[in-house]
Amino acid sequence: NAGVTQTPKFRVLKTGQSMTLLCAQDMNHEYMYWYRQDPGMGLRLIHYSVGEGTTAKGEVPDGYNVSRLKKQNFLLGLESAAPSQTSVYFCASSYGLWTGELFFGEGSRLTVL
Amino acid sequence: DAKTTQPPSMDCAEGRAANLPCNHSTISGNEYVYWYRQIHSQGPQYIIHGLKNNETNEMASLIITEDRKSSTLILPHATLRDTAVYYCIVRLSLHDMRFGAGTRLTVKP
Numbered sequence: 001n002a003g004v005t006q007t008p009k010f011r012v013l014k015t016g017q018s019m020t021l022l023c024a025q026d027m028n029h030e031y032m033y034w035y036r037q038d039p040g041m042g043l044r045l046i047h048y049s050v051g052e053g054t055t056a057k058g059e060v061p062d063g064y065n066v067s068r069l070k071k072q073n074f075l076l077g078l079e080s081a082a083p084s085q086t087s088v089y090f091c092a093s094s095y096g097l098w099t100g101e102l103f104f105g106e107g108s109r110l111t112v113l
Numbered sequence: 114d115a116k117t118t119q120p121p122s123m124d125c126a127e128g129r130a131a132n133l134p135c136n137h138s139t140i141s142g143n144e145y146v147y148w149y150r151q152i153h154s155q156g157p158q159y160i161i162h163g164l165k166n167n168e169t170n171e172m173a174s175l176i177i178t179e180d181r182k183s184s185t186l187i188l189p190h191a192t193l194r195d196t197a198v199y200y201c202i203v204r205l206s207l208h209d210m211r212f213g214a215g216t217r218l219t220v221k222p
Contacts, residue, residue: 004156031207042200042212043157050208059211090156094207102149102207104156 006105013081021076023091031094032074036087081112117201122217131188135201138182148186150197191220
């Protein structure tokens with residue numbers, strides 16, 4: 001049982017390039033989330049999804065787009081990467097929305113030069 | 114939205130109980146108290162959560178004061194592997210989870 005898997009784990013981009021981070025979960029969870037974590041700080045919610053085909057903005061959504069075409073996958077896209085998007089990105093999933101546990105992936109470290 | 118206040122760092126001797134405090138004086142009646150931890154640069158790991166009553170699981174105990182304005186996470190027998198950043202979060206729903214700076218717990222031999 002893999003849980004939450006993120007790919008890629010490391011990526012270096014040049015300013016203006018685009019890329020997509022993939023999050024896959026095998027727990028049949030309805031809810032999925034993308035966070036970013038900057039050095040010395042806590043996690044901040046970028047976007048989340050409450051089910052297949054639905055997405056919503058979190059605390060820091062600007063510069064990112066997401067899609068949830070399949071229940072098990074949640075994609076985070078950067079259309080035109082900026083140095084300010086250098087961060088560690090974490091995906092999470094959960095069974096419920098009002099209470100319970102968030103299951104996190106191992107993170108994806110993105111550097112934008 | 115309720116805010117939490119945690120000490121930035123704490124030390125604990127290996128084998129002793131680690132008591133991590135959290136103040137959340139503006140908590141509302143239906144907000145849960147969650148605790149997560151993050152070991153090194155891994156993804157955060159759920160520890161425990163509660164609403165009003167004290168809770169215990171295989172990892173830790175959560176003690177919530179009667180007025181719900183503060184709580185304490187207790188790791189009964191801390192080990193070196195418990196060294197991590199511990200986050201106290203007060204939230205209504207999982208899509209409102211906000212991770213602050215947390216408490217960096219260092220367990221020393």
